[in-house]
Amino acid sequence: MTYANALAALADPxxxxxxxxxxxxxxPVGEIANGLTVSRPAVSQHLKVLKEARLVTEYRDGxxxxxxxxxxxxxAVRKYLDGFWDEALTRFKAFAESEEPRRGKRKGKSK
Amino acid sequence: MTYANALAALADPxxxxxxxxxxxxxxPVGEIANGLTVSRPAVSQHLKVLKEARLVTEYRDGxxxxxxxxxxxxxAVRKYLDGFWDEALTRFKAFAESEEPRRGKRKGKSK
DNA sequence: CATTTGCGTAAGTCATAGCTTACGCCTATC
DNA sequence: GATAGGCGTAAGCTATGACTTACGCAAATG
Structure with missing residues (x-):
């Protein structure tokens, strides 16, 4: 279930x-942290999460x-997402879009 | 920035x-909530988040x-992820993998 | 027109995630 | 071998998010 960890990892801005x-x-960590608003230890913690989610690798030099x-x-995330593109799904989507206007009011507002 | 909302939405199990x-x-909401461990209002709240992230659409029938x-x-998420598959990236990956063993110890352990 | 069904929303609780500062461990350098 | 650079980790604080119960609204049903 790496995709779960990866999604959780990528959720934080x-x-x-x-x-x-x-x-x-x-x-290197210092260079990554340089210019960021958060501290360097915070970056280390984020990198740890990313690593456990197989989103980054680490190697040492000195x-x-x-x-x-x-x-x-x-x-892993890509595969998970691809599972939602079944033909059955898109077929239904077409159905819903042709059905919805008849039902009446769609909420056009975005947020 | 819909991909950000979508990632945040998909982060929760x-x-x-x-x-x-x-x-x-x-x-319908009731059918979705049926069998879940959480209450129906909780499901409604989740659906609201999913909707704002453009992950679900809603229409009413009665x-x-x-x-x-x-x-x-x-x-949106897929596009975001695809941005990390640049040739430059994969090229570097190949470089790192050939470089890393010389540096010494790679941590082979998973978790 | 009263009642039921199917929802969304408000308010409040509790756990967790992200941040900070302080500290300690390696590795290099002098 | 002492010092300095580069990190990871521990401990503690705080905000936020996921849940609950209570409530209210709209559409169907009698």
Whole structure:
């Protein structure tokens, strides 16, 4: 059930920011934390969560710890989401959209 | 930023259960809540969150409210995740994997 | 028109998640 | 071998989110 951990990990905004900072490639913790509003220990804690969710990998070089994106967690989430694109689902969706207007008022407001 | 709401919505286990119950097609609230460990009002609150995240749509039939999966939220998340599959990323991943063993100990243990 | 069915919403409780500061462990360097 | 850099972890605080019960509203039903 890695997809569950990955979803929970990606749900937090600052943790997503940490994760997104790894887009360009592997970075040590200090560099990741630099410029963020939260403290460096907070970043360490986020990285721990991301690691357990298979979203990042870690390797050490001297005194530093480099973190890089791990595609395992991403793939797990992707697979989970793909399970909702069944033809049965989209077929129903088409049905609902043609049925709904007859029922009456759809709430057009966004938020 | 719908993907952010969708990720937050899918992070909760019981909310995911609610969402997954819509796989077979649209269902009224009572039917969704039936068999779950949480109360029906709790389900209503979850559906509200899912709706704001564009993960479900709602339409009414008499006194009932039917909920069905909305692919908008799913697509938003999918797009977000796809942004991490850049060639630059996978290229780096290959680099890291060839570089890492030389550095020494990789932590092979899972949890 | 009173009652029932099917919901959403309000209010309040409780657990948890994210943050901080303080501390301690490695590794490198002098 | 002492010092400094780079992190992870522990402990504690606080906000938030998931739940409950109580209530109220709209549509169907008699």
């Amino acid at each position: 600052t943790r997503r920011t940490v994760f997104e900072r790894l887009r360009g490639g592997a970075k 005194t530093r710890r480099f973190y890089a994106i791990d595609t395992q967690g991403l793939e | 019981t909310r995911r259960t609610v969402f997954e119950r819509l796989r077979g097609g649209a269902k 006194t009932r409210r039917f909920y069905a999966i909305d692919t908008q939220g799913l697509e």
